Amino acid sequence: MAAQTVASSVLRVACKAPTVAKSTKVVALSSRNAGFAPMQASLKMTPAVQRLVNLVIEAKSEAEIPAAAKPLIATAVANVLMASPAMAGELFDFNLTLPIIMGQYLVLMVILDKLIFAPVGEVLDNRDSELRSKLVAVKDNSSELDALAEEAAAILKAARADAQEAIQSAKSKTEKECAEKLSTANNKMQKELATALSNLEKQKQESLGNLDAQVEALASEIVKKVLPA
């Protein structure tokens, strides 16, 4: 069945109906569809649509359906026709989808604000302020740090002085000890030398005394032998 005849039969049913408003709407819908005549040629009707359209057409001929229901059915059929592939095909088809999407977007915005933007933002802000305050506290500690550094320097100085002193004392002590030992050793040597020299002198005197006595004895002997008694 050609789409043209379907549309026109729907139109006829609607025009017979008492409600003018409904029928004018169908007319409007149908005239809108008229712009897509080339596409209507390729209309493939689903069985459901076929049945509905048949029902309307039969109703027209046999008057089985109450007159009041006819405009409603006609509208429904026209809507179904609109929804069928042939009536679609508009790229820039503005309709109720637009405000629905806008509403959905606003609802989504409120939900995401409650779920993400407010709580996570709060966490971020809290962390930020916490870090900031910690940073400020650390910067305020600078005088304390200076005092600590001074103290450390003082301790270091004292320690260095102590060490110097210890080194000095150790050095002087060692030097004293060395000098003492040296002097005692020197004294001992001097004493030993003196005793040795005096011994030598004594022995020399002794030997000289012996020599005199021997010379005298030898001289007397020589005199005895030379001068016969």
Added chain:
Amino acid sequence: MNLYDISSVEVGEHFYWTIGDFQVHGQVLINSWIVIGILIAMAVLTTRDLKAVPEGGQNFIEYVLEFIRDLTKTQIGEAEYRNWVPFVGTMFLFIFVSNWSGALIPWRIIELPNGELGAPTNDINTTAGLALLTSLAYFYGGLNKRGLGYFSKYIQPTPILLPINILEDFTKPLSLSFRLFGNILADELVVGVLISLVPLVIPIPLMFLGLFTSGIQALIFATLSAAYIGEAMEGH
């Protein structure tokens, strides 16, 4: 369903739902619900246990939030940016997840009677809706900050520019919505067409390019929104 069916291209076809007397694009709404679901699930999972020292998912969400805050701060300025973080952030996240969902999730496996599932942002309704919200947001921001003095910017620096300044209010949402819509749709089409020609391997670089474009587009949209808001709020 074979690979070829999965990769076939449909342009401008919609899965219509009728609500009262109005029609909506069902595939866009379904996908936007999935995207919203992903975002809320991510938010819930990563913020369940917030600590001063972050662990696990909290690192990720903090990284995301800092990124968004930086973006907003550079456009709106240190003094005012905080109130606008939810708006710009949701804009970025929604568009980013939308774009990537279109590129990463094999929607074709789910069969619709008509039209196809894809990124919500490949429908002009979504992008225009978001762009209009941006317009409302910067009008609100400007009026809230500067009162009626906000309108003095239309005759600055000289009243001769009045028409152009007024025109700008229309071109801003127009360019925002068409840029996003065009990029995402074009990306899906290019990949789709290429897949229908060469099903394997060859489209992969283009898919990566698509992921890159998707991210960039989300960033551009959010940055421009923030820039417009910042511009409206600062006095000349």
